[in-house]
Amino acid sequence: MIVLRFLFLFILFFQFSLVAEESQFGEVANSLRDSIRKIQLQNGLTVLMMKRSNSPTLALYTKFKVGSVDETPETAGTAHMLEHMLFKGTQNVGTRDFSSEKKYYSLMKSTGSELDKVRLEIRNLKANHRKIPYDLEDREKRLARRLKTIEEKQKEYILKAEDTYIYEQNGQVGFNAYTSHDVTNYQIKLPSNRLEIWAKMESDRLKNPVLREYFTERDVIMEERRMRIENRGMGILREKYLALAFSGSPYGRPVIGYETNIPFLDVFETERFFRTYYTPKNMVITIVGDLDFNETESIISQYFGDLPVSKIERKEQRIQEKFNQGEKRIRFQHPGGSTLIMGFNKPNFFDPDSQVFEVIDFLLTKGAESRLYKSAVIEKKLCSGVSAWASDPGERYSNLFSIFAVMNSDTTPEDLEAVIWEEIEKLKSGEITEDELQKIKNKSTADFLRGVDSNASLADGLSYYELVFGSWEELFLSYDKFNSVTKEDISRVAKKYFVKENMIIGHLDSRGTK
Numbered sequence: 001m002i003v004l005r006f007l008f009l010f011i012l013f014f015q016f017s018l019v020a021e022e023s024q025f026g027e028v029a030n031s032l033r034d035s036i037r038k039i040q041l042q043n044g045l046t047v048l049m050m051k052r053s054n055s056p057t058l059a060l061y062t063k064f065k066v067g068s069v070d071e072t073p074e075t076a077g078t079a080h081m082l083e084h085m086l087f088k089g090t091q092n093v094g095t096r097d098f099s100s101e102k103k104y105y106s107l108m109k110s111t112g113s114e115l116d117k118v119r120l121e122i123r124n125l126k127a128n129h130r131k132i133p134y135d136l137e138d139r140e141k142r143l144a145r146r147l148k149t150i151e152e153k154q155k156e157y158i159l160k161a162e163d164t165y166i167y168e169q170n171g172q173v174g175f176n177a178y179t180s181h182d183v184t185n186y187q188i189k190l191p192s193n194r195l196e197i198w199a200k201m202e203s204d205r206l207k208n209p210v211l212r213e214y215f216t217e218r219d220v221i222m223e224e225r226r227m228r229i230e231n232r233g234m235g236i237l238r239e240k241y242l243a244l245a246f247s248g249s250p251y252g253r254p255v256i257g258y259e260t261n262i263p264f265l266d267v268f269e270t271e272r273f274f275r276t277y278y279t280p281k282n283m284v285i286t287i288v289g290d291l292d293f294n295e296t297e298s299i300i301s302q303y304f305g306d307l308p309v310s311k312i313e314r315k316e317q318r319i320q321e322k323f324n325q326g327e328k329r330i331r332f333q334h335p336g337g338s339t340l341i342m343g344f345n346k347p348n349f350f351d352p353d354s355q356v357f358e359v360i361d362f363l364l365t366k367g368a369e370s371r372l373y374k375s376a377v378i379e380k381k382l383c384s385g386v387s388a389w390a391s392d393p394g395e396r397y398s399n400l401f402s403i404f405a406v407m408n409s410d411t412t413p414e415d416l417e418a419v420i421w422e423e424i425e426k427l428k429s430g431e432i433t434e435d436e437l438q439k440i441k442n443k444s445t446a447d448f449l450r451g452v453d454s455n456a457s458l459a460d461g462l463s464y465y466e467l468v469f470g471s472w473e474e475l476f477l478s479y480d481k482f483n484s485v486t487k488e489d490i491s492r493v494a495k496k497y498f499v500k501e502n503m504i505i506g507h508l509d510s511r512g513t514k
Helices: 004-016 026-035 078-085 098-127 134-155 160-170 192-207 214-230 233-244 266-278 293-304 352-365 370-379 411-428 434-449 455-469 474-484 487-497
Strands: 036-040 044-053 057-064 175-178 184-191 283-289 327-334 339-346 383-391 397-405 503-509
Touching: 004 160, 036 293, 036 434, 036 474, 044 293, 044 455, 057 098, 057 455, 078 184, 078 266, 098 134, 098 266, 098 327, 134 214, 160 192, 175 370, 175 434, 184 455, 192 293, 214 233, 214 266, 233 327, 233 339, 283 293, 283 339, 283 455, 293 434, 339 352, 339 383, 339 487, 352 370, 352 383, 352 397, 352 474, 370 383, 370 411, 397 411, 411 487, 411 503, 455 474
Parallel strands: 044 283, 327 503
Antiparallel strands: 036 044, 057 184, 057 283, 175 184, 339 397, 339 503, 383 397
């Protein structure tokens, strides 16, 4: 998150021409408040509007506080599946005639769900080395044929990617979405005079979704998992690493889901998931660009004000932080480049120590002058690159400080670990000068001021801070905290968290593989 955090801050510095090192941060915050308006509709929907007139465009980001952490092991991958399905259209978009399509849509869901239950029963029988009854096999074949026939009939009414076509006719850029452990995001950039078209399209997506081609799209996601996870060493390593680190936390589950459960993600459970989490109180709309506050508020209220409030009670999980549970290691062979991940359990964003890890990230891995880059890449030539993530894989719960390195062919993980520990010990002993610390703070400013000016990045960041941390203004508070970190803070945090009892190691070994 440090990249996002400073990217947004420094864009704002650039916009308001208050970049001078001695500028008072309060001046920037006050200028920003003049350009941002936050409203909340009666149904609980939060809307952030930021006026920037440098381009006649709008960046429109809609975020929901739902990700893989809100799933169970059985429903893992549902948030990602739902993201895919909401691009399949509505009762008004993506269909030639929904009144005629509707009966096939209903039959598709009921038949596919029944087929899933039969196939799951067969799989369980096979797992227990039991004979599959003939009538069960016959039922599976009949249901499969029936589902295929129904899907073919429904196809006659489907207009594929009609939402994309409509947006393209109106000058869209970057129409896309993503799902993470913490949130699900939908985004687009449009000319500023196309706001009402967007509002009509996106409110319809939330009011009248149709999960078309559910079972064929589920197969697509299985193929996506094979490409991103099974066929990529780094994908497998990361999945195993997070599972090892978070055995008692939902951060241990993959966003895309498991190979064993994706083929059985239930369509009716996915609909229930939508009704539970895609609610006004659980979402933030952020619009950044050439806008008029009153007009924008009027359009948003008109199209989103009648979104129904969910009657399903949502319960936020309470995750007990666990540190110093003993060193954990995993190692396996796979082609594609030997890789090491070293991580340490740490608290989430709201703990005062969390910001110190952001500074440590800069010290160790950000840029050619960073400590680990100089020692491991330049001097000892142990790896081709090194990077870190100070809040891996998210920030709603306690997480990891993770260091990633792709090792050179003649490097052993023990060699690389030793160099990393050397640098960590220097942090613990306080081998940090005030000059070095100030250079890091200056560098963080310079890096992101260099030609950066993005409405989309602002919309992405403001919506994330509002949704996950409770206020977009936390973005500024995090900046203050970063600049207030001292070398004593770094030494204290390193001593507290960078210990072997709190460490997780993942090693992908490509030697001897093809």
